[in-house]
Amino acid sequence: MGSSEEYIHIVMLPFMGHGHLIPFLALAKQIHCQTGFKIAVANTPLNIQYIRSTLRQDPNPGIRLFELPFNSSDHGLPPNTENTENLTLDLIGKLFSSSVSLRTPFRNLLLDIIEKQGRPPVCVISDVFFGWAVDVADSVGTVNVTFSTGGAYGTVSYVSLWLNLPHRKTDSDEFNVPGFPERCKFHVSQLHSFLRNADGNDLWSRFMQPQISGSLKSFGWLCNTAEEIEPFGLDLLRKYIKFPVWPIGPLLPKPWLIKSSSSSSSDSLYRQHAGKEPGISPEKCLQWLDMHNHDSVLYISFGSQNTISASHMMELAIGLEKNGKPFIWVIRPPLGFNLKAEFKSEWLPQGFEDRMNRSNQGLLVKNWAPQLEILSHKSTGAFLSHCGWNSTMESLSQGVKIIGWPMAAEQAYNSKMLVEEMGVAVELTRGIQSSISSEGVKEVIEMVMDEEKKGGDMKRKAEEIAEHIRAAMKDEGNEKGSSIKALDDFVSAIKTRKQDQNVVS
Numbered sequence: 001m002g003s004s005e006e007y008i009h010i011v012m013l014p015f016m017g018h019g020h021l022i023p024f025l026a027l028a029k030q031i032h033c034q035t036g037f038k039i040a041v042a043n044t045p046l047n048i049q050y051i052r053s054t055l056r057q058d059p060n061p062g063i064r065l066f067e068l069p070f071n072s073s074d075h076g077l078p079p080n081t082e083n084t085e086n087l088t089l090d091l092i093g094k095l096f097s098s099s100v101s102l103r104t105p106f107r108n109l110l111l112d113i114i115e116k117q118g119r120p121p122v123c124v125i126s127d128v129f130f131g132w133a134v135d136v137a138d139s140v141g142t143v144n145v146t147f148s149t150g151g152a153y154g155t156v157s158y159v160s161l162w163l164n165l166p167h168r169k170t171d172s173d174e175f176n177v178p179g180f181p182e183r184c185k186f187h188v189s190q191l192h193s194f195l196r197n198a199d200g201n202d203l204w205s206r207f208m209q210p211q212i213s214g215s216l217k218s219f220g221w222l223c224n225t226a227e228e229i230e231p232f233g234l235d236l237l238r239k240y241i242k243f244p245v246w247p248i249g250p251l252l253p254k255p256w257l258i259k260s261s262s263s264s265s266s267d268s269l270y271r272q273h274a275g276k277e278p279g280i281s282p283e284k285c286l287q288w289l290d291m292h293n294h295d296s297v298l299y300i301s302f303g304s305q306n307t308i309s310a311s312h313m314m315e316l317a318i319g320l321e322k323n324g325k326p327f328i329w330v331i332r333p334p335l336g337f338n339l340k341a342e343f344k345s346e347w348l349p350q351g352f353e354d355r356m357n358r359s360n361q362g363l364l365v366k367n368w369a370p371q372l373e374i375l376s377h378k379s380t381g382a383f384l385s386h387c388g389w390n391s392t393m394e395s396l397s398q399g400v401k402i403i404g405w406p407m408a409a410e411q412a413y414n415s416k417m418l419v420e421e422m423g424v425a426v427e428l429t430r431g432i433q434s435s436i437s438s439e440g441v442k443e444v445i446e447m448v449m450d451e452e453k454k455g456g457d458m459k460r461k462a463e464e465i466a467e468h469i470r471a472a473m474k475d476e477g478n479e480k481g482s483s484i485k486a487l488d489d490f491v492s493a494i495k496t497r498k499q500d501q502n503v504v505s
Contacts, residue, residue, distance in 0.1 A: 009037035017084035026251035032062035044070035131214020153233030157413035190412035224249035226472035250393035295381030319441025399463035
């Protein structure tokens with residue numbers, strides 16, 4: 001029998017993408033901090049290397065890392081391709097399909113852990129895209145819990161759309177989705193091309209449908225949201241999947257729950273969550289923000305693996321210059337070019353960057369920026385975003401309203417909720433093949449940044465959600481927020497299930 005010091009209580013298996021690895025690691029830290037449980041995180045070698053680099057900045061002895069053998073070349077992928085970062089869409093499809101190969105090495109890891117400690121872990125927490133983990137956990141005497149790294153509304157949209165393909169059953173561009181009320185019409189333009197073209201027999205359907213169906217056999221689901229900010233989405237999700245859902249998010253570093261007035265404490269906080277080399281130092285970025293008025297700056301970023309077309313980039317730049325509002329733009333090569341390559345001035349209007357630098361209207365950051373530092377600064381007033389869930393929660397935690405430009409995954413459903421249910425966003429456009437004009441860019445920015453009109457109402461609603469997020473994550477003595485209580489309830493549930501076996505140390 002292994003000692004209590006060696007005992008691994010929970011084994012986590014995130015999907016191979018930074019938008020999944022980061023919240024899984026945040027969840028591991030939260031569970032260890034709240035319970036003292038020892039957590040193992042398993043993934044492919046390069047993803048474990050990435051997680052290890054982030055843990056060096058914020059060491060946690062309660063988290064152990066395990067590599068699962070994986071050779072990307074065996075799956076028609078380029079060498080050393082182990083996550084979605086900087087991949088083209090066809091290669092992302094191959095990466096998803098290849099992830100099923102982790103089943104045997106993951107089961108062998110669990111068996112090795114059980115042999116060493118004399119009993120199985122209390123549970124496995126796996127990504128929604130690893131539906132096979134349910135059977136693997138059961139085969140070794142434990143139970144699987146699915147962790148949805150997105151929000152509730154986006155998750156139930158994604159799950160129901162893939163399992164039911166309702167858009168294939170109508171000739172209309174608008175359609176209803178099982179699990180949603182009649183009023184919540186969806187539109188084909190909100191579907192990624194893979195889903196829009198899916199018929200149940202295509203590559204993506206053959207991956208998504210069995211993996212999501214497998215996850216629906218889990219003991220329960222953890223969801224990266226809070227009861228107060230998504231009551232409607234959580235109600236839909238619970239009714240659809242018909243088993244426990246614990247909203248334990250949003251999983252943000254606690255220091256960021258207070259909006260900053262300057263750059264004073266940014267550096268130490270920055271190191272807590274970075275893991276990447278920024279295209280600009282946090283100090284320089286925040287010094288630039290310090291020069292601008294309260295709520296006057298538009299922050300623009302499309303996430304770690306998205307970009308826009310060259311024509312979109314040109315129209316966006318012209319619209320920004322016409323509008324005249326200050327902005328920070330995280331910029332990378334457009335679609336069709338190597339995202340890791342050097343950015344070329346020809347993708348922007350002639351002399352654009354020089355004019356923005358001289359006038360201090362715009363700060364162009366190549367590749368990656370310290371996003372939380374920017375969003376938490378008093379000068380940041382709005383966020384032009386792809387509406388990925390991590391970015392959405394970072395923005396709303398600071399009371400920053402959103403201009404949506406969803407591109408992939410569940411982003412369009414997040415945007416739909418932000419616009420229709422929360423009232424904290426408007427959409428500029430959607431998708432990578434949509435049309436935008438510089439005049440449209442100018443008008444949308446003016447509307448959102450104008451505190452006297454719709455922008456003011458959006459700001460008030462965003463600040464209310466920021467208060468809800470702070471309340472949900474509160475953990476002071478006997479005073480616990482809803483998300484902290486939800487994590488307690490989750491731990492109680494898995495302990496109760498385990499009580500007829502070994503007592504959890």
